[in-house]
Amino acid sequence: MAADELEDEVATTDTAVADDADGDEEAEKLSLDVKVAKPSACERRITVTVSREDIDRYLDKAFSDLMPSASVPGFRVGRAPRKLVVQKFKGDVADQVKGSLLMDSLAQVADEEEFAAISEPDLDLEAVEIPDEGPLTFEFSIEVRPEFDLPKWKGLKLKRPMQKFAPEDIDRQIEQMLAKYGQLAPHDGAAEEGDYLVLTLRGMADGKEISRDEDRVVRLRPTLSFVDGRIQDFLKLAKGAKAGDKLTAEVKLSASAPNEELRGKDVTLEIEVLEVKKLRLPELDEEFLGEIGGFKTEGDFRDAVQKDLERQLEYEQQKVARNQISEMLTESADWDLPPSLLKRQSVRELERAVMEMRRSGFSEGEIRARENELRQNSSVSTAAALKEHFILERIAEEENLDVEDGDYDREIFLISMQSGESPRRVRAQLEKRGLMDVLRNQIIERKVMELVQAEAKFQDEDFTPPKSTVEGVPFAVGGAEGDIPEAVGAIEAEDKDD
Missing domain, CATH: 1.10.3120 (Trigger factor, domain 2)
Structure with missing residues:
Protein backbone atom coordinates (compact mmCIF):
# COMPACT_ATOMS: atom_id res chain seq x y z
CA MET A 1 0.00 0.00 0.00
CA ALA A 2 1.26 3.50 -0.86
CA ALA A 3 2.07 5.96 1.90
CA ASP A 4 -0.83 8.27 1.00
CA GLU A 5 -3.28 5.35 1.28
CA LEU A 6 -1.78 4.44 4.63
CA GLU A 7 -2.29 8.04 5.81
CA ASP A 8 -5.95 7.88 4.77
CA GLU A 9 -6.35 4.63 6.69
CA VAL A 10 -4.88 6.14 9.83
CA ALA A 11 -6.94 9.32 9.45
CA THR A 12 -10.21 7.36 9.58
CA THR A 13 -9.56 5.87 13.00
CA ASP A 14 -11.25 7.35 16.03
CA THR A 15 -8.05 8.31 17.82
CA ALA A 16 -4.48 8.72 16.52
CA VAL A 17 -1.45 7.84 18.58
CA ALA A 18 0.11 11.23 19.29
CA ASP A 19 2.50 12.95 21.67
CA ASP A 20 1.73 12.74 25.36
CA ALA A 21 -1.05 15.03 26.59
CA ASP A 22 1.39 17.01 28.68
CA GLY A 23 2.73 18.53 25.43
CA ASP A 24 6.05 16.73 24.97
CA GLU A 25 7.67 18.35 21.93
CA GLU A 26 9.10 15.10 20.57
CA ALA A 27 7.50 11.64 20.64
CA GLU A 28 9.54 8.74 21.97
CA LYS A 29 11.41 6.96 19.18
CA LEU A 30 10.56 3.40 18.34
CA SER A 31 13.02 0.62 19.07
CA LEU A 32 13.26 -0.78 15.55
CA ASP A 33 15.34 -3.57 14.09
CA VAL A 34 15.75 -2.71 10.40
CA LYS A 35 17.31 -5.02 7.82
CA VAL A 36 17.89 -3.71 4.28
CA ALA A 37 18.46 -6.02 1.29
CA LYS A 38 19.63 -4.67 -2.07
CA PRO A 39 18.17 -6.72 -4.97
CA SER A 40 19.53 -4.11 -7.39
CA ALA A 41 21.06 -0.63 -7.39
CA CYS A 42 17.61 0.99 -7.43
CA GLU A 43 15.69 -1.44 -5.21
CA ARG A 44 15.59 -1.99 -1.47
CA ARG A 45 13.72 -4.77 0.35
CA ILE A 46 13.28 -3.65 3.93
CA THR A 47 12.29 -5.78 6.92
CA VAL A 48 11.22 -3.88 10.03
CA THR A 49 10.70 -5.42 13.48
CA VAL A 50 8.87 -3.39 16.12
CA SER A 51 9.56 -4.43 19.72
CA ARG A 52 6.83 -5.77 21.99
CA GLU A 53 7.53 -2.89 24.38
CA ASP A 54 6.63 -0.36 21.67
CA ILE A 55 3.47 -2.26 20.73
CA ASP A 56 2.33 -2.36 24.36
CA ARG A 57 3.17 1.33 24.79
CA TYR A 58 1.05 2.29 21.78
CA LEU A 59 -1.81 0.04 22.91
CA ASP A 60 -1.71 1.45 26.42
CA LYS A 61 -1.75 5.02 25.10
CA ALA A 62 -4.62 4.27 22.74
CA PHE A 63 -6.79 2.71 25.45
CA SER A 64 -5.95 5.55 27.87
CA ASP A 65 -7.10 8.07 25.27
CA LEU A 66 -10.26 6.04 24.65
CA MET A 67 -11.31 5.60 28.29
CA PRO A 68 -12.97 9.05 28.80
CA SER A 69 -15.28 8.56 25.80
CA ALA A 70 -15.80 4.78 25.81
CA SER A 71 -19.43 3.68 25.80
CA VAL A 72 -20.02 0.27 27.40
CA PRO A 73 -23.55 -1.06 28.18
CA GLY A 74 -24.35 -0.80 31.89
CA PHE A 75 -21.93 2.03 32.53
CA ARG A 76 -22.03 5.77 32.03
CA VAL A 77 -19.83 7.05 29.20
CA GLY A 78 -16.23 7.13 30.35
CA ARG A 79 -16.94 5.21 33.59
CA ALA A 80 -16.50 1.59 32.42
CA PRO A 81 -13.64 -0.48 33.85
CA ARG A 82 -10.57 -0.56 31.62
CA LYS A 83 -10.76 -4.34 31.37
CA LEU A 84 -14.22 -4.16 29.78
CA VAL A 85 -13.16 -1.31 27.47
CA VAL A 86 -10.20 -3.38 26.31
CA GLN A 87 -12.45 -6.38 25.74
CA LYS A 88 -15.02 -4.44 23.68
CA PHE A 89 -12.70 -2.23 21.60
CA LYS A 90 -9.71 -4.55 21.23
CA GLY A 91 -10.15 -5.07 17.50
CA ASP A 92 -10.72 -1.40 16.64
CA VAL A 93 -7.82 -0.23 18.76
CA ALA A 94 -5.53 -2.90 17.30
CA ASP A 95 -6.27 -1.63 13.78
CA GLN A 96 -5.68 1.95 14.90
CA VAL A 97 -2.40 1.09 16.60
CA LYS A 98 -1.28 -0.97 13.61
CA GLY A 99 -1.75 2.03 11.35
CA SER A 100 0.06 4.34 13.75
CA LEU A 101 2.96 1.95 14.25
CA LEU A 102 3.38 1.46 10.52
CA MET A 103 3.29 5.18 9.77
CA ASP A 104 5.70 6.04 12.55
CA SER A 105 8.00 3.17 11.60
CA LEU A 106 8.07 4.24 7.95
CA ALA A 107 8.83 7.82 8.94
CA GLN A 108 11.65 6.73 11.27
CA VAL A 109 13.16 4.40 8.65
CA ALA A 110 13.08 7.22 6.10
CA ASP A 111 14.89 9.52 8.54
CA GLU A 112 17.52 7.04 9.65
CA GLU A 113 18.35 5.01 6.55
CA GLU A 114 20.78 6.44 3.99
CA PHE A 115 18.90 6.18 0.73
CA ALA A 116 16.89 8.60 -1.42
CA ALA A 117 13.47 7.11 -2.17
CA ILE A 118 12.03 7.70 -5.64
CA SER A 119 8.73 5.86 -5.13
CA GLU A 120 6.18 5.17 -2.43
CA PRO A 121 6.78 2.05 -0.28
CA ASP A 122 5.07 -1.06 -1.61
CA LEU A 123 3.41 -2.15 1.63
CA ASP A 124 0.39 -4.46 1.93
CA LEU A 125 -1.41 -3.05 4.96
CA GLU A 126 -3.97 -5.87 5.07
CA ALA A 127 -1.24 -8.49 5.40
CA VAL A 128 0.11 -6.91 8.62
CA GLU A 129 -1.44 -7.94 11.93
CA ILE A 130 -0.66 -6.92 15.52
CA PRO A 131 0.45 -10.13 17.28
CA ASP A 132 -0.96 -11.10 20.70
CA GLU A 133 2.57 -11.78 21.87
CA GLY A 134 6.07 -10.91 20.68
CA PRO A 135 7.25 -8.26 18.19
CA LEU A 136 5.60 -7.04 14.99
CA THR A 137 7.51 -7.69 11.76
CA PHE A 138 6.59 -6.34 8.33
CA GLU A 139 8.31 -6.00 4.96
CA PHE A 140 8.09 -3.61 2.06
CA SER A 141 9.93 -2.76 -1.15
CA ILE A 142 10.90 0.70 -2.30
CA GLU A 143 12.71 2.16 -5.32
CA VAL A 144 15.66 4.38 -4.51
CA ARG A 145 18.23 6.50 -6.25
CA PRO A 146 21.39 4.43 -6.74
CA GLU A 147 24.49 5.15 -4.70
CA PHE A 148 27.40 6.42 -6.79
CA ASP A 149 30.42 8.69 -6.74
CA LEU A 150 29.60 11.96 -8.49
CA PRO A 151 31.63 12.17 -11.73
CA LYS A 152 33.76 15.20 -12.53
CA TRP A 153 31.52 17.79 -14.18
CA LYS A 154 33.58 20.97 -14.18
CA GLY A 155 35.81 21.87 -17.13
CA LEU A 156 34.21 19.57 -19.71
CA ALA A 166 19.13 34.38 -43.47
CA PRO A 167 15.87 35.81 -44.87
CA GLU A 168 15.10 32.49 -46.56
CA ASP A 169 15.33 30.73 -43.19
CA ILE A 170 12.71 33.11 -41.84
CA ASP A 171 10.54 32.54 -44.93
CA ARG A 172 10.56 28.76 -44.38
CA GLN A 173 9.71 29.20 -40.72
CA ILE A 174 6.83 31.56 -41.55
CA GLU A 175 5.41 29.02 -43.99
CA GLN A 176 5.59 26.35 -41.31
CA MET A 177 3.96 28.59 -38.70
CA LEU A 178 1.18 29.69 -41.03
CA ALA A 179 0.31 26.07 -41.82
CA LYS A 180 -1.84 25.79 -38.69
CA TYR A 181 -3.86 28.83 -39.83
CA GLY A 182 -4.20 27.68 -43.44
CA GLN A 183 -7.03 25.85 -45.16
CA LEU A 184 -6.84 22.50 -46.89
CA ALA A 185 -8.39 22.67 -50.35
CA PRO A 186 -9.32 19.58 -52.41
CA HIS A 187 -6.94 18.80 -55.27
CA ASP A 188 -7.90 16.66 -58.24
CA GLY A 189 -4.35 16.03 -59.41
CA ALA A 190 -1.60 13.70 -58.22
CA ALA A 191 -0.03 14.17 -54.81
CA GLU A 192 3.30 15.97 -54.57
CA GLU A 193 5.70 16.32 -51.65
CA GLY A 194 4.20 18.67 -49.07
CA ASP A 195 0.59 17.94 -50.09
CA TYR A 196 -1.87 16.49 -47.60
CA LEU A 197 -3.47 13.09 -47.95
CA VAL A 198 -6.67 11.93 -46.24
CA LEU A 199 -6.15 8.22 -45.61
CA THR A 200 -7.73 5.12 -44.22
CA LEU A 201 -5.04 2.94 -42.61
CA ARG A 202 -5.49 -0.79 -41.92
CA GLY A 203 -2.91 -2.96 -40.20
CA MET A 204 -3.05 -6.59 -41.31
CA ALA A 205 -1.49 -9.72 -39.80
CA ASP A 206 -2.19 -13.28 -40.98
CA GLY A 207 -4.94 -11.95 -43.22
CA LYS A 208 -6.80 -10.32 -40.34
CA GLU A 209 -7.31 -6.65 -39.58
CA ILE A 210 -5.56 -5.74 -36.31
CA SER A 211 -5.79 -1.96 -36.46
CA ARG A 212 -7.68 0.76 -38.31
CA ASP A 213 -7.43 4.54 -38.51
CA GLU A 214 -9.94 6.44 -40.65
CA ASP A 215 -9.84 9.94 -42.12
CA ARG A 216 -6.26 10.43 -41.00
CA VAL A 217 -4.77 13.61 -42.49
CA VAL A 218 -1.09 13.08 -43.31
CA ARG A 219 1.40 15.42 -44.95
CA LEU A 220 3.40 13.78 -47.70
CA ARG A 221 6.99 13.64 -46.50
CA PRO A 222 9.84 11.17 -47.13
CA THR A 223 9.12 9.17 -43.95
CA LEU A 224 5.84 8.35 -42.22
CA SER A 225 6.29 7.55 -38.51
CA PHE A 226 3.85 5.61 -36.32
CA VAL A 227 3.83 4.81 -32.63
CA ASP A 228 5.34 1.39 -33.28
CA GLY A 229 7.18 1.67 -36.60
CA ARG A 230 7.72 3.68 -39.76
CA ILE A 231 7.60 3.69 -43.57
CA GLN A 232 11.00 4.99 -44.66
CA ASP A 233 10.07 5.44 -48.35
CA PHE A 234 6.62 6.95 -47.86
CA LEU A 235 7.26 9.75 -50.37
CA LYS A 236 8.33 7.25 -53.00
CA LEU A 237 5.28 5.12 -52.23
CA ALA A 238 2.62 7.85 -52.21
CA LYS A 239 3.95 10.47 -54.62
CA GLY A 240 1.61 10.66 -57.61
CA ALA A 241 -1.27 9.05 -55.72
CA LYS A 242 -4.84 10.19 -56.38
CA ALA A 243 -8.16 9.81 -54.58
CA GLY A 244 -9.26 6.18 -54.75
CA ASP A 245 -5.75 4.73 -55.01
CA LYS A 246 -4.79 1.86 -52.71
CA LEU A 247 -1.23 1.41 -51.50
CA THR A 248 0.51 -1.29 -49.48
CA ALA A 249 3.60 -1.16 -47.27
CA GLU A 250 5.38 -3.47 -44.86
CA VAL A 251 6.05 -2.00 -41.41
CA LYS A 252 8.51 -3.63 -39.03
CA LEU A 253 7.20 -3.10 -35.51
CA SER A 254 9.58 -1.79 -32.87
CA ALA A 255 10.73 -3.76 -29.84
CA SER A 256 8.49 -1.59 -27.64
CA ALA A 257 5.32 -1.80 -29.77
CA PRO A 258 2.10 -1.80 -27.71
CA ASN A 259 1.13 -5.18 -29.20
CA GLU A 260 3.67 -7.37 -27.41
CA GLU A 261 2.92 -10.47 -29.53
CA LEU A 262 3.98 -8.70 -32.72
CA ARG A 263 7.06 -6.84 -31.48
CA GLY A 264 9.90 -7.03 -34.00
CA LYS A 265 7.64 -8.57 -36.66
CA ASP A 266 6.49 -7.23 -40.04
CA VAL A 267 2.90 -6.05 -40.37
CA THR A 268 1.18 -5.20 -43.66
CA LEU A 269 -0.29 -1.71 -43.81
CA GLU A 270 -3.06 -1.18 -46.35
CA ILE A 271 -3.51 2.48 -47.28
CA GLU A 272 -6.55 3.89 -49.08
CA VAL A 273 -6.24 7.45 -50.39
CA LEU A 274 -9.56 9.21 -49.82
CA GLU A 275 -8.52 12.71 -50.85
CA VAL A 276 -5.53 14.77 -51.92
CA LYS A 277 -5.43 18.35 -50.59
CA LYS A 278 -3.20 21.36 -50.90
CA LEU A 279 -2.60 23.90 -48.17
CA ARG A 280 -3.66 27.49 -48.79
CA LEU A 281 -1.82 29.86 -46.51
CA PRO A 282 -3.45 33.05 -45.22
CA GLU A 283 -2.34 36.48 -46.42
CA LEU A 284 -0.13 38.45 -44.06
CA ASP A 285 -2.47 41.43 -44.00
CA GLU A 286 -2.99 43.82 -41.09
CA GLU A 287 -6.07 42.01 -39.79
CA PHE A 288 -4.43 38.59 -39.75
CA LEU A 289 -1.21 39.89 -38.16
CA GLY A 290 -3.28 41.44 -35.38
CA GLU A 291 -5.22 38.22 -34.79
CA ILE A 292 -2.20 35.92 -34.44
CA GLY A 293 -0.18 38.05 -32.06
CA GLY A 294 -1.04 41.71 -32.16
CA PRO A 466 18.14 19.32 -41.01
CA LYS A 467 15.12 19.56 -43.27
CA SER A 468 11.99 18.12 -41.68
CA THR A 469 11.52 14.78 -43.44
CA VAL A 470 9.35 12.82 -40.99
CA GLU A 471 5.58 13.03 -40.59
CA GLY A 472 4.39 11.55 -37.29
CA VAL A 473 0.90 10.17 -36.61
CA PRO A 474 -0.55 8.83 -33.33
CA PHE A 475 -1.44 5.40 -34.70
CA ALA A 476 -0.15 1.94 -33.78
CA VAL A 477 -0.01 -0.23 -36.90
CA GLY A 478 0.24 -3.36 -34.75
CA GLY A 479 -2.89 -2.54 -32.78
CA ALA A 480 -3.43 -2.76 -29.01
CA GLU A 481 -3.88 1.00 -29.03
CA GLY A 482 -5.54 0.91 -25.63
CA ASP A 483 -2.10 0.20 -24.16
CA ILE A 484 -0.60 3.37 -25.65
CA PRO A 485 -0.10 6.17 -23.08
CA GLU A 486 -1.97 9.35 -23.85
CA ALA A 487 -0.07 11.79 -26.05
CA VAL A 488 1.77 13.33 -23.16
CA GLY A 489 2.69 16.95 -22.88
CA ALA A 490 0.13 18.03 -25.45
CA ILE A 491 -1.77 21.11 -24.38
CA GLU A 492 -4.91 20.76 -26.41
CA ALA A 493 -8.03 22.86 -26.31
CA GLU A 494 -10.87 21.16 -24.47
CA ASP A 495 -14.59 21.72 -24.56
CA LYS A 496 -15.56 25.08 -23.18
CA ASP A 497 -17.70 23.45 -20.50
CA ASP A 498 -14.87 21.16 -19.34
Missing part, protein backbone atom coordinates in the same frame (compact mmCIF):
# COMPACT_ATOMS: atom_id res chain seq x y z
CA LYS A 157 35.15 20.22 -23.37
CA LEU A 158 32.01 20.59 -25.51
CA LYS A 159 31.10 21.35 -29.12
CA ARG A 160 28.44 24.01 -29.76
CA PRO A 161 26.42 24.43 -33.00
CA MET A 162 26.13 28.02 -34.26
CA GLN A 163 23.98 29.46 -37.05
CA LYS A 164 23.26 32.85 -38.62
CA PHE A 165 19.69 33.16 -39.89
CA PHE A 295 1.67 42.46 -34.72
CA LYS A 296 1.40 45.89 -36.35
CA THR A 297 3.59 45.19 -39.36
CA GLU A 298 5.02 42.24 -41.25
CA GLY A 299 8.46 43.35 -40.03
CA ASP A 300 7.34 42.92 -36.42
CA PHE A 301 6.10 39.46 -37.28
CA ARG A 302 9.37 38.50 -38.98
CA ASP A 303 11.30 39.70 -35.92
CA ALA A 304 9.16 37.42 -33.74
CA VAL A 305 9.72 34.51 -36.14
CA GLN A 306 13.48 35.04 -35.95
CA LYS A 307 13.25 34.83 -32.16
CA ASP A 308 11.46 31.50 -32.59
CA LEU A 309 14.34 30.30 -34.76
CA GLU A 310 16.80 31.47 -32.14
CA ARG A 311 14.89 29.50 -29.49
CA GLN A 312 15.04 26.42 -31.71
CA LEU A 313 18.78 26.95 -32.16
CA GLU A 314 19.07 27.23 -28.40
CA TYR A 315 17.15 23.95 -28.13
CA GLU A 316 19.59 22.34 -30.58
CA GLN A 317 22.56 23.73 -28.64
CA GLN A 318 21.12 22.44 -25.39
CA LYS A 319 20.36 19.05 -26.94
CA VAL A 320 23.87 18.70 -28.38
CA ALA A 321 25.46 19.87 -25.13
CA ARG A 322 23.18 17.63 -23.09
CA ASN A 323 24.03 14.59 -25.20
CA GLN A 324 27.75 15.25 -24.76
CA ILE A 325 27.42 15.95 -21.04
CA SER A 326 25.18 12.92 -20.50
CA GLU A 327 27.61 10.63 -22.30
CA MET A 328 30.51 11.91 -20.20
CA LEU A 329 28.67 11.84 -16.87
CA THR A 330 27.02 8.44 -17.34
CA GLU A 331 30.08 6.70 -18.75
CA SER A 332 30.60 4.80 -15.50
CA ALA A 333 26.90 4.54 -14.57
CA ASP A 334 26.54 0.79 -15.09
CA TRP A 335 23.69 0.28 -12.61
CA ASP A 336 20.95 -2.23 -13.35
CA LEU A 337 17.57 -0.50 -13.54
CA PRO A 338 14.46 -2.57 -12.68
CA PRO A 339 12.04 -3.10 -15.61
CA SER A 340 9.11 -1.73 -13.60
CA LEU A 341 10.97 1.53 -13.01
CA LEU A 342 11.92 1.81 -16.70
CA LYS A 343 8.36 1.15 -17.83
CA ARG A 344 6.93 3.80 -15.53
CA GLN A 345 9.69 6.29 -16.26
CA SER A 346 9.35 5.92 -20.03
CA VAL A 347 6.08 7.86 -19.86
CA ARG A 348 7.75 10.62 -17.85
CA GLU A 349 10.68 10.85 -20.26
CA LEU A 350 8.25 11.16 -23.16
CA GLU A 351 6.39 13.93 -21.33
CA ARG A 352 9.63 15.78 -20.62
CA ALA A 353 10.88 15.57 -24.20
CA VAL A 354 7.57 16.77 -25.67
CA MET A 355 7.30 19.62 -23.18
CA GLU A 356 10.86 20.71 -23.97
CA MET A 357 10.06 20.88 -27.69
CA ARG A 358 6.87 22.83 -27.02
CA ARG A 359 8.65 25.50 -25.03
CA SER A 360 11.16 25.75 -27.90
CA GLY A 361 8.47 26.49 -30.49
CA PHE A 362 8.55 23.37 -32.68
CA SER A 363 5.55 22.45 -34.83
CA GLU A 364 3.06 19.74 -33.93
CA GLY A 365 4.35 17.54 -36.77
CA GLU A 366 7.95 17.76 -35.54
CA ILE A 367 6.85 17.06 -31.99
CA ARG A 368 4.78 14.06 -33.04
CA ALA A 369 7.66 12.63 -35.07
CA ARG A 370 10.01 12.96 -32.10
CA GLU A 371 7.40 11.44 -29.80
CA ASN A 372 7.01 8.40 -32.05
CA GLU A 373 10.80 8.02 -32.26
CA LEU A 374 11.01 7.94 -28.45
CA ARG A 375 8.18 5.41 -28.23
CA GLN A 376 9.94 3.10 -30.69
CA ASN A 377 13.20 3.24 -28.71
CA SER A 378 11.76 3.71 -25.25
CA SER A 379 13.80 1.16 -23.30
CA VAL A 380 17.21 2.44 -24.43
CA SER A 381 16.37 6.15 -24.28
CA THR A 382 14.62 5.83 -20.91
CA ALA A 383 17.55 4.02 -19.28
CA ALA A 384 19.98 6.70 -20.47
CA ALA A 385 17.65 9.54 -19.41
CA LEU A 386 17.06 8.03 -15.97
CA LYS A 387 20.78 7.62 -15.25
CA GLU A 388 21.35 11.18 -16.41
CA HIS A 389 18.54 12.41 -14.14
CA PHE A 390 20.01 10.76 -11.05
CA ILE A 391 23.36 12.43 -11.65
CA LEU A 392 21.88 15.86 -12.40
CA GLU A 393 19.70 15.59 -9.30
CA ARG A 394 22.78 14.93 -7.16
CA ILE A 395 24.56 17.96 -8.63
CA ALA A 396 21.47 20.11 -7.99
CA GLU A 397 21.41 19.03 -4.34
CA GLU A 398 25.10 19.71 -3.81
CA GLU A 399 24.86 23.11 -5.53
CA ASN A 400 21.57 24.04 -3.77
CA LEU A 401 19.68 24.57 -7.02
CA ASP A 402 15.89 24.81 -6.76
CA VAL A 403 12.83 26.02 -8.66
CA GLU A 404 11.21 29.39 -8.07
CA ASP A 405 7.70 30.56 -9.02
CA GLY A 406 9.07 32.72 -11.81
CA ASP A 407 10.68 29.65 -13.38
CA TYR A 408 7.28 27.98 -13.75
CA ASP A 409 5.75 31.16 -15.18
CA ARG A 410 8.43 31.46 -17.85
CA GLU A 411 8.17 27.82 -18.95
CA ILE A 412 4.39 27.95 -19.10
CA PHE A 413 4.48 31.19 -21.12
CA LEU A 414 6.82 29.62 -23.70
CA ILE A 415 4.61 26.52 -23.99
CA SER A 416 1.54 28.74 -24.43
CA MET A 417 3.21 30.53 -27.34
CA GLN A 418 3.60 27.25 -29.22
CA SER A 419 0.17 25.84 -28.37
CA GLY A 420 -1.80 29.05 -28.95
CA GLU A 421 -3.46 28.72 -25.52
CA SER A 422 -3.34 31.27 -22.74
CA PRO A 423 -0.73 30.72 -19.98
CA ARG A 424 -3.55 30.32 -17.47
CA ARG A 425 -5.13 27.55 -19.52
CA VAL A 426 -1.78 25.84 -20.10
CA ARG A 427 -1.10 25.81 -16.35
CA ALA A 428 -4.56 24.37 -15.68
CA GLN A 429 -3.93 21.62 -18.24
CA LEU A 430 -0.55 20.75 -16.74
CA GLU A 431 -2.00 20.60 -13.23
CA LYS A 432 -4.96 18.52 -14.39
CA ARG A 433 -2.68 15.98 -16.07
CA GLY A 434 -0.29 15.82 -13.12
CA LEU A 435 2.63 17.20 -15.15
CA MET A 436 3.85 19.95 -12.83
CA ASP A 437 6.42 17.60 -11.30
CA VAL A 438 7.69 16.82 -14.81
CA LEU A 439 7.97 20.54 -15.44
CA ARG A 440 9.86 20.95 -12.16
CA ASN A 441 12.36 18.24 -13.08
CA GLN A 442 12.82 19.83 -16.49
CA ILE A 443 13.60 23.21 -14.91
CA ILE A 444 16.02 21.71 -12.37
CA GLU A 445 17.81 19.67 -15.03
CA ARG A 446 18.13 22.72 -17.26
CA LYS A 447 19.61 24.74 -14.39
CA VAL A 448 22.17 22.02 -13.76
CA MET A 449 23.00 21.86 -17.46
CA GLU A 450 23.49 25.63 -17.51
CA LEU A 451 25.81 25.34 -14.51
CA VAL A 452 27.80 22.54 -16.15
CA GLN A 453 28.05 24.55 -19.38
CA ALA A 454 29.13 27.66 -17.47
CA GLU A 455 32.10 25.64 -16.24
CA ALA A 456 32.77 24.04 -19.65
CA LYS A 457 35.02 24.99 -22.56
CA PHE A 458 33.25 25.31 -25.93
CA GLN A 459 34.32 24.90 -29.52
CA ASP A 460 31.82 26.55 -31.91
CA GLU A 461 30.84 24.71 -35.10
CA ASP A 462 28.68 25.79 -38.06
CA PHE A 463 25.23 24.26 -37.95
CA THR A 464 22.59 23.78 -40.64
CA PRO A 465 19.30 22.47 -39.26
